[in-house]
Amino acid sequence: MLDHSIKIFKESEDIDVTRSVKSLNSLLFAVIAAKNYKEVTRIYPEFPKIYSIEPVLETYNLVIKSFCESGLCGSVYSVLDEMDWKLIKPNATTFSTLLCGCYKEEKFEEVGKGLKLMEEKYRMYPGLSTYNVRIQGLCKLKRSKEAKALLEGRKPNSVCYSHLIHGFCKEGNFDEVKNLFSGMKKRGYFPDGDCYFTLLYLESAFEVCKESIAKDQGKVCRKQR
Numbered sequence: 001m002l003d004h005s006i007k008i009f010k011e012s013e014d015i016d017v018t019r020s021v022k023s024l025n026s027l028l029f030a031v032i033a034a035k036n037y038k039e040v041t042r043i044y045p046e047f048p049k050i051y052s053i054e055p056v057l058e059t060y061n062l063v064i065k066s067f068c069e070s071g072l073c074g075s076v077y078s079v080l081d082e083m084d085w086k087l088i089k090p091n092a093t094t095f096s097t098l099l100c101g102c103y104k105e106e107k108f109e110e111v112g113k114g115l116k117l118m119e120e121k122y123r124m125y126p127g128l129s130t131y132n133v134r135i136q137g138l139c140k141l142k143r144s145k146e147a148k149a150l151l152e153g154r155k156p157n158s159v160c161y162s163h164l165i166h167g168f169c170k171e172g173n174f175d176e177v178k179n180l181f182s183g184m185k186k187r188g189y190f191p192d193g194d195c196y197f198t199l200l201y202l203e204s205a206f207e208v209c210k211e212s213i214a215k216d217q218g219k220v221c222r223k224q225r
Contacts, residue, residue: 020051020053021053021054021055021056021059024043024047024048024051024053024055024059025056025058025059025062027043027047028040028043028044028059028062028063028066029062031043031066032062032065032066032069035069037066037067037069037070037072040062040063040066041066044059044063044066055086055088056088057083057088057089057090057091057094060079060082060083060088060090060094061091061093061094061097063079064076064079064094064097064098065097067079067101068097068098068100068101068102068104069101069104071101071104071105073098073101073102073104073105073107073110074107074110076098076101080094080117089122090122090124091124092124092127092129092130095114095115095118095124095130096129096130096133098114099111099114099115099130099133099134099137100133100136100137102114102137103133103134103136103137103138103140103141104137104140106141111134128154128156128157128160131150131151131154131160132157132159132160132163134147134150135147135148135150135151135160135163135164135167136163138150138167139163139164139166139167139168139170140167142167142170142171144164144167144168144170144171144173144176147163147164147167148164148176156187157189158184158189158190161180161181161183161184161189161195162194162195164176164180165177165180165181165184165195166194166195168180
């Protein structure tokens with residue numbers, strides 16, 4: 001299917017620039033979905049030159065996504081340099097993708113570097129969506145306490161709560177999960193399907209645990225008699 005998509009793109013006689021950029025972006029998206037990241041590194045520099053296509057912000061964001069998913073978040077800075085040269089300003093998606101890649105590779109110094117670049121060079125200040133990316137990244141690494149600390153002085157939304165609940169569940173910190181769920185309801189937020197499943201699983205596990213303890217205690221009592 002991927003080879004077919006590339007073949008169609010090459011054989012297309014469409015010379016409309018806008019449609020050509022959209023076609024290129026669609027092709028890059030398909031290649032990333034197929035996890036053929038090596039092919040992205042070929043298409044990205046070659047096709048715009050061969051077919052006289054001018055990349056746009058979405059194009060660069062897709063390339064950055066490819067680098068971050070393939071464990072090459074350090075290569076993102078060369079893409080940002082090219083964007084600067086072409087006067088294309090990155091957006092929140094650009095940096096959210098970069099931060100996600102840094103957490104995936106556990107490059108915490110790069111997280112700080114990315115945030116500093118975002119604020120000092122591009123005058124973009126992290127919103128809640130950026131914090132959600134950071135919270136999710138830390139929770140996946142079982143560093144949920146650090147993730148929760150990021151929310152100090154900020155009003156969390158349902159996405160924040162969901163990430164933290166999943167994170168603390170993975171770490172077995174069920175008291176924290178209950179506190180978060182209680183705080184979530186007080187703010188009028190409702191868990192998504194995955195979050196409810198996690199909570200139901202937790203509740204079921206808790207009931208099984210109580211039943212097991214009760215049975216063990218019963219055995220002990222009978223032996224003592």
